[in-house]
Amino acid sequence: MHDSLVLYTNPMSRGRIARWILEEVGAPYHTEIVEFGPTMKSPHYLAINPMGKVPAIRHGETVVTECAAICAYLADAFPRAALAPPPAERGAYYRWLFFAAGPLEAAITDRDLGMEPNITQQGRVGYGSIEAVLETLEVAVSAHEFIAGPHFTAADVYLGSHIGWGLQFGSLEFCPAFIDYWARVSDREAYRRATALDDQAAQL
Incomplete structure (x- = not known):
């Protein structure tokens, strides 16, 4: 779907921050658990985040990495959640x-x-x-x-x-x-x- 939302994460990482903001937003999302080691450095995942780290999100065609950026992006992308001031x-x-x-x-x-x-x-x-x-x-x-x-x-x-x-x-x-x-x-x-x-x- 054009507006599909995917979280790339590992539960033993800063991905917990991205999970929290996604739950605050309340929009449906799909989770892909990325294992540490070869999986995180694989060509497939490096195409998402060239740093080979989690978390990352994909919202339609938009990819965002870095937890602070993910928080700011989702607050703007889903204004009904009221997670950012005017x-x-x-x-x-x-x-x-x-x-x-x-x-x-x-x-x-x-x-x-x-x-x-x-x-x-x-x-x-x-x-x-x-x-x-x-x-x-x-x-x-x-x-x-x-x-x-x-x-x-x-x-x-x-x-x-x-x-x-x-x-x-x-x-x-x-x-x-x-x-x-x-x-x-x-x-x-x-x-x-x-x-x-x-x-x-x-x-x-």
Whole structure:
């Protein structure tokens, strides 16, 4: 079908973010589980994502990779789900969606790999320091009920996933602001459906 929607994912990956946003959107979609290793690097899948990674989505003839992009695309493609503010009110929405995709993920990854920049190097990386990133994030998630204001958006799916994983796996400290924000954004039927689907797929 022209408007068919396909999720390429693996339940042990960031594909869980894409699954969550798809469940929030509420449109029917087909799932293709892509196994790590040769399958993910096969010519068939590389034609979808030349990076050989998941997730990716195909919506008709449109292919989107990168979780933040998938969240933003689906919010726009399915406006009835109300997952993005009106265009004139998207400043905070875009800011925090891409803050999570850029400074937050980079800072946490570098720290986990033992590559935190020193004071001299901090001016050369987009996030500066992990301390600055986490202090900024703590203030941001405390300012409103949701990251872009009073309403849940696709930015909460993406940022919330990072915070939820960080709390689960220990890459974020258990500060009250992060715990409270994660509790708010994850208390959704779409999140529970997505989690159940991925947990089931992980057992196959």
